Amino acid sequence: MFTSIILTSCGGGKGKDDEKSNVRKMDAKLDTLITDLAACKEQNTNCADYTKASEGIAAMAKDTTVKNLVDDLFNGIAQSTSGSRSAACAHAINFWVGSSDHYKNPTYGRIVLNALKKEKYDENSYVGSTLGQLLSGWLVCNDEALLKDIHAAIKDKNIEKRGRKELIRLSGKNSFTKPGLLDLLVSLANDPNESEEVRIACLGVVWRAEERSQYQKVEDMYVGFLISPSSAIVGASLEGLGYMKSVKGYNKVLETVEKLGASEDYCSSTSRSLTNYISYEAKEGIDTKKAFALAVKMVNNKTLKPYYRSYYVYTIEAYGGKEGQSALAKLGASSEKEIADPAKQALQRLKDKK
DSSP, X not given: OHHHHHHHXXXXXOOGGGHHHHOOOOOHHHHHHHHXXXXXXXXXXXXXXXXXXXXXXXXXXXXXXOOSHHHHHHHHHHHOSOHHHHXXXXXXXXXXXXXXXXGGOHHHXXXXXXXXXXXXXXXTOOHHHHHHHHHGGGGGOSOHXXXXXXXXXXXXXXXXXXXXXXXXXXXXXXXXXXXXHHHHHHHHHTOTTSOHHHHHHHHTTGGGOOSHHHHHXXXXXXXXXXXXXXXXXXXXXXXXXXXXXXXXXXXXXXXXXXXXXXXXXXXXXXXXXXXXXHSSSOOTXXXXXXXXXXXHHHHTOTTSOHHHHTHHHHHHHHHOHHHHHHXXXXXXXXXXXXXXHHHHHHHHHHHHTO
């Protein structure tokens, strides 16, 4: 069905009776590059055919005499009986065609969605991830039926999980302007029957919501999760509140860092949350000096091993100024190498900024 639609759009279709005899074959040079790329165990420069494909397909994309390159690649996905070949075509579209105009075509998006639905999770395969990355481009499309079906795929636990997670990971403020996606991700994050990795993936992106009611919904969820028994969910919520620079959640974050920040299970996320609150533009209602003081307290809490305490060095660096430099100078004189070395480096970076 989808091949027929593509051919019609290119002026190549003659009708249902002639479909099989008139299916346009992929350009021979492109076909060779895709076939060889599909045979690469890993789609990266460790494979010589990957490099050859990256150069060859990128050159074809720039060559104005080459026609139907994008059609050929999507047709390749539609006609493929091999996950590796589908992934090779998707990878080429993701990285080498040089234009995002294809995201305006819902037929292309439907082809990728159907291909993702065929995939089954395999620990050693990243086909689903590649297809999910490509499909995420239609999260901002104006085709309501396609959007509804993509959202349904995100919700569907039977969809190949790497592809599903890519659709979540690549959600953002533009896709949140489309009806339903933000609410879907919040519901998945709140679902105790959902896998923790999917819940964490949702928590890792919903902080990007900007519309007021959406922002408040996410903020309230994060604050509620600060008492979760799961360290991963607490950590993701701490980081999300930091990215949002949530005024409402700030004191709760400080309390949580005070309580959990000297634990190996939490120090990465607690330090990152404090750093997020301190970094970039100041926000009314956020007293960054409190975050700085807490970071200094934690970096000196010797119930935690030096390596883990060093995470807070970067929070102190983010605070900067005379107080930050003074704290880093003291830490740089520590007898603990895992504290002293990163502190010296951080202090030097601050000095180099002047």
